[in-house]
Amino acid sequence: MVISTLARPVEVEAFMQSLEKQTYKDFEVILVDQSKSHIYDDLVSRYSTKWPLKHLHPDISGLRYARNFGASVAVGDLIAFPDDDCIYEPDTLERVNTYFCKTGDKGFLTGAVLNLDGAPTTMGRWLTSSQKLNQHNIWTGLIEFNFFMPRTMFEKIGRFDENLGIGAPFGAAEGPDLALRLMAAGSQGYHDRALLVRHTDKPATLNGERAYDYGTGMGYVLRKNHAALKTVATFFIRPFGGVCLSLLRRQSEKTAYYFKVLQGRLAGYFCRAASEAAQRNTGRIFS
Known part of the structure; x- marks a missing residue:
């Protein structure tokens, strides 16, 4: 799990607490810290005793660089990019592990979004049932912070397109782009409606x-x-x-x-x- 963060220790602490509750325990966390301070030192010290935790400080700032930078030092078979303000359900990683054990570590997996209270999110339209993904329903079936894939496939297709995302020339859709390139390389995606991640609802303002x-x-x-x-x-x-x-x-x-x-x-x-x-x-x- 590669987490890019900027001055959000409270939110990252909440995510770490959700990892403590996971029924599946074999994972590593890579915290890509762009805060230019020591605000995460205590958190890293405490949680690095519980599981492998790498604390990175990239020279180049920006989410579009941080995820690829963090991924470059990952060693796990699977890779994911949770937001620093999301929370996993206790069975999130167990479901992911079960899926890839059945498929032989092929394809990619995504799931549904809840707000922090456990209610359906207001962040756009989303698929309402589990199903295979294609180039059309990928736009309503995938979100970046609930997206798991084999690390070898992620590397094979060239990682995230750094022209996409917050602060990049094109401000969104880096997740669908990655998924579409995975499909073009032969991967089959699947949306599991029971694979849940909680995330803060974005304000419903007309910006x-x-x-x-x-x-x-x-x-x-x-x-x-x-x-x-x-x-x-x-x-x-x-x-x-x-x-x-x-x-x-x-x-x-x-x-x-x-x-x-x-x-x-x-x-x-x-x-x-x-x-x-x-x-x-x-x-x-x-x-």
């Missing part, structure tokens, strides 16, 4: 800047990975419909929000960087 930034990431990844017309149309029509419906209801704030989503997706999809990435990425998606 136009964030909507545009996230939209560029989705657009870029759709183009880069040669998404089918059905998938592209779905994720362009939805925000367009949101604009039209909000206009009819005279909801100016929502109209502006959906317009920014659509604008971002279009900008990401039709930009030169996406076109060049698509030309380099000729892998076939297994649906």
Whole structure:
């Protein structure tokens, strides 16, 4: 488990406490600390006696670099990238281990999201049943902090695309991009509705800047990975419909929000960087 963190010792402590409750105990934690301070020293000292714990201080800051940096020193068969403010259920790692034992450490696994109170999250639309993943339902069936894969496959496909994520040129969709590249390399993904991770609900505010930034990431990844017309149309029509419906209801704030989503997706999809990435990425998606 590679955890990138910046000045969140309380949240990281809560995650560590959830690891203490795991019914499966064979794991290592790699804490990629970008805080430029000693706020984690006590936590690391206490928990490094319980399981292997590496405390790293990268020279380059940013989530997009930290995960790949942490992964470079991992030694486990499987790898995951939990957020520093998420919490595993007691059987999370047991379910992961059982799945990969059955499949022979092939494919990749993801699951569902709850808020910290154990209720369904408000962070977007998500699959409501367990099922195989493909290039269309990956967008509603996968989230980065509940995503487990063989480390060898992660390395084989080139790790995370550092053009994606918070602070990167394209502000989101690094998880779906990674999953799509895994599928193109022959991996089968599976969404286990009973594989649960808790996470703080993001505020339900209509942030136009964030909507545009996230939209560029989705657009870029759709183009880069040669998404089918059905998938592209779905994720362009939805925000367009949101604009039209909000206009009819005279909801100016929502109209502006959906317009920014659509604008971002279009900008990401039709930009030169996406076109060049698509030309380099000729892998076939297994649906």
